[in-house]
Amino acid sequence: MKALRLIFGAVFVAASIGVCAAEQPVSSANGMAVARSNACMGCHAIDRKLVGPSFQQIAEKYKGQPQASVQLEKKVKNGGAGVWGPIPMPSHPRMNDADIKTVVAWVLAGAPEK
Template identity: 85%
Template sequence: MNVLRLMFGTAIVAASFGACAAEQPVASANAMAIARSNACMGCHAIDRKLVGPSFQQVAEKYKGQPQASAQLEKKVKNGGAGVWGPIPMPSHPRMNDADIKTVVGWVLAGAPQK
């Protein structure tokens, strides 16, 4: 009986939110691993300001902006300054575009931890 409830509940969640919802935990873990391996977490935290804004602050700032993903992908690749204060964000020219897209998508989704 519990197995049926679990299967039925999973089917409803997948049907309601699409395949992305079912893949969310893997995508979040992958995005966090990419962020850690590229030194993003040295300046950013998920839920509090460090050197730079938290990932959740970034998500809130860019919420509803159709060009946010492209803007942030460019900023990660090329670096930037002035949006969040005087401390510049370093460029990440060696980070591949797929990894940048993964991290930026995760950040714009509010940087879910699971």
């Protein structure tokens, strides 16, 4: 019985640690590195419009929307048009899903530089 309690306790602790790690915000350095290495910065800036909206404008527009991550992840992967004007966002089919999730989380956090 004691061994069983120890096993369940270890599983509970491991699960709790996993939940906490999953809820931690994405590192600013990681988000910015992914954006830079995938040419995002060619069309977007952190705080001003270039070809596309700034990352901060995107964060503001999608603030409080529960499906924002999913929507933006699809937009990064598949491209899109019409939300921010007539210039389409190109698709990024070669960008891996982990990088897409990282950059989208960073953008939705307001694209912090630090």
